[in-house]
Amino acid sequence: MWGGFAIERGAATHFWEHIANPVYIVIPSGARNLQFSPLLHIHDVGFPSVNSVIQIRREIVAAMREEAAKVPGQECCGLLAGRDGTITEIFPALNVHANPARAYEIAPQELFQFVREIRAANLQLLGIYHSHPHGDNFPSASDVERGFYPDTPYFILSPLPAASQPVRAFLIRDGEVNELRIKDI
Numbered sequence: 743m744w745g746g747f748a749i750e751r752g753a754a755t756h757f758w759e760h761i762a763n764p765v766y767i768v769i770p771s772g773a774r775n776l777q778f779s780p781l782l783h784i785h786d787v788g789f790p791s792v793n794s795v796i797q798i799r800r801e802i803v804a805a806m807r808e809e810a811a812k813v814p815g816q817e818c819c820g821l822l823a824g825r826d827g828t829i830t831e832i833f834p835a836l837n838v839h840a841n842p843a844r845a846y847e848i849a850p851q852e853l854f855q856f857v858r859e860i861r862a863a864n865l866q867l868l869g870i871y872h873s874h875p876h877g878d879n880f881p882s883a884s885d886v887e888r889g890f891y892p893d894t895p896y897f898i899l900s901p902l903p904a905a906s907q908p909v910r911a912f913l914i915r916d917g918e919v920n921e922l923r924i925k926d927i
């Protein structure tokens with residue numbers, strides 16, 4: 743369990759951007775001291791196997807769109823959680839990237855806090871979302887390059903009124919992009 747941890751090194755590492763830099767985490771309960779990329783940490787939340795359809799509560803879709811609309815010139819970002827393959831919770835994050843109009847980055851402290859909350863609520867991490875304020879809501883080259891979570895749907899939003907599909911979801915695996923069908927319930 744993630745009862746608590748301390749980042750020994752790399753506290754300033756924003757892992758969306760600098761995932762290549764290892765972050766050291768102390769896990770008191772396991773008395774382990776691991777060097778790992780934070781994606782392993784995120785995987786510890788426990789993913790269900792993902793198929794080609796992802797279910798999400800309507801109000802969460804609406805909440806994501808509101809988050810994107812709040813910062814029309816910038817990329818919003820955050821995590822999605824739920825259980826049994828249905829997304830029921832949203833965790834909006836602060837985009838701490840130096841150029842938030844073009845990229846997103848969640849500070850590790852905030853991410854780890856969300857991971858703790860997700861675990862405490864007995865939920866699973868079921869998605870990572872961000873918006874593309876200026877363009878098509880399809881994974882960009884850098885999204886593909888940084889698609890470090892092969893089993894996690896990446897939701898990409900377009901706040902543009904003309905967007906035909908304002909919310910889309912993708913799996914990004916080994917440089918390959920597959921769109922998921924979003925079923926809102």
Ligand SMILES: [Zn+2]
Nearest residue numbers: 872881882885
């Ligand atoms: Zn993107």
